[in-house]
Amino acid sequence: MTFKVGLLGLGTVGSGTAKILLDPAGRHPLVKELEIAKIGVRSLDKPRDIDLPATCFTTDLEAIVTDPDIDIIVEVIGGLEPARTLMLKAIENGKHVVTANKAAVALYSDELFTAAEKAGVYVLLEAAVGGGIPVIEPLKQSLCSNKINRITGIINGTTNYILTRMKNEGGDFGDILADAQALGYAEADPTADVDGLDAADKIAILAALAYGGRVDRAQVHSEGIRTVAAADIAYADSLGFVIKLLAVAQRCESQPGETEKLEMRVHPTLVPNDHPLASVNDVNNAIFVEGNPVGKVMFFGPGAGSGPTASAVVADVLNIAALLQVEKGSNQTGTRSLDPLLACSHQHECQVAPISETVTRFYVRLIANDQPGVIGFVGTCFGNHGVSLESIVQTHRKDGSAEIAVVTHDVQEGKFRQAMDELIASKEQINDVAAVIRVL
Ligand SMILES: NC(=O)c1ccc[n+]([C@@H]2O[C@H](COP(=O)([O-])OP(=O)(O)OC[C@H]3O[C@@H](n4cnc5c(N)ncnc54)[C@H](OP(=O)(O)O)[C@@H]3O)[C@@H](O)[C@H]2O)c1
DSSP states (O other), X not given: OOEEEEEEOOSHHHHHHHHHHTOOTTSOGGGGGEEEEEXXXXXXXXXXXOOOOXXXXXXXXXXXXXXXXXXXXXXXXXXXXXXXXXXXXXXXXXXXXXXXXXXXHHHHXXXXXXXXXXXXXXXXXXXXXXXXXXXXXXXXXXXXXXXXEEEEEEOOHHHHHHHHHHHHHXXXXXXXXXXXXXXXXXXXXXXXXXXXXXXXXXXXXXXXXXXXEEOOGGGSEEOOSTTOOHHHHHHXXXXXXXXXXXXXXXXXXXXXXXXXXXEEEEEEEEEETTSGGGXXXXXXXXXXXXXXXXXXXXXXXXXXXXXXXXXXXXXXXHHHHHHHHHHHHTTOOSOOOOXXXXXXXXXXXXXXXXXXXXXXXXXXXXXXXXXXXXXHHHHHHHHHTTOOEEXXXXXXXXXXXXXXXXXXXXXXXXXXXXXXXXHHHXXXXXXXXXXXXXXX
């Protein structure tokens, strides 16, 4: 029984996918039953290292998603449009969809999953978060008996690579970003990665699966790594921390009868050296899941790349092919009711707490006038707003200025910001706030 696959895109992920499908030996026997029927690309003239006849290729992607012979569409063109329209058209035409497109899924999940449910088809997205790391299906299936309390992820390889090099080499962000671009580890336009937008897309997807509802992507607070200075990495090191860009989705504490809210945020974070995420380096990704009753589970591995991402794509294709094989074998007809552990639940909207209500520790680096009483003044400002301090140390002194590094205890962000406003307003004591970084 052969299943026909329409591949939209033959770039990094598409060519990795094609290579697996064209080389089934030693893999699951079902790979032999998958046939690449058509490949949609932008340019027919580009040299390709895939051994398929020219007749397989087309620039008419709409013809692929409406082709009655094709069972499964793999969308790996990326971007919002035409990816969204093509996926919706494929669904409308009764085709299952496998996608690696976190941006489109994070923004259009409701539209895509509603259409898929109506049509009785699957939209699977293992490759959209964590590249080759299996995390989507484990959240949907293996961990589904748990109440998930928190997901903390390093889910952007580019920023993890830059922060790892900044730590190892003591270099500045700008220089290492330029080098990462030259080496192909960062895009020419690095915005989505370094400003935390890509990680925000991915944590919105993970939270929707873990908490069983839609997450409005616009409500995910995101800060990137452009402002992380070599000085903060060195301070963090001396305090026993490493700086990582973390994406966090966690249940807020709620009283009985209150609507439960989620904290959804992406930001640079001081991670204690003994936390498992602290040793996730270079382009690797890791997702740390805390659930009840399972406890703490970490998924680690290559978060991107042709082979790893294609591994996840083909796993989704195989999942669908296996279901189709069972259906065809049992001569099932009519509208399919979807397997609730494989389909994505999106019926209710998760409430996201405003960032001012979230609770965390903060590290602050201040440039103060080097005068008696300044440390006391800083402590008083924080105390005025109920912010208690774990440590406060004066470090370097230069040209009449002193650097003061502060670490707070857990505090509601709103109160912390009020204290910071009071500090900043006192120009005669504080010259500059050099850094504010949350602490895990
Ligand atoms: N790269 C990774 O490691 C990775 C990891 C996880 C997820 N993803 C996701 O996977 C998706 C694909 O990424 P990629 O890195 O494989 O991208 P890519 O290398 O840029 O490849 C994109 C492919 O899509 C084709 N394409 C793009 N726009 C098109 C259009 N409008 N019409 C027809 N064809 C079009 C291109 O055709 P031509 O070949 O003719 O230019 C190319 O073959 C994205 O959603 C990305 O976020 C990527």
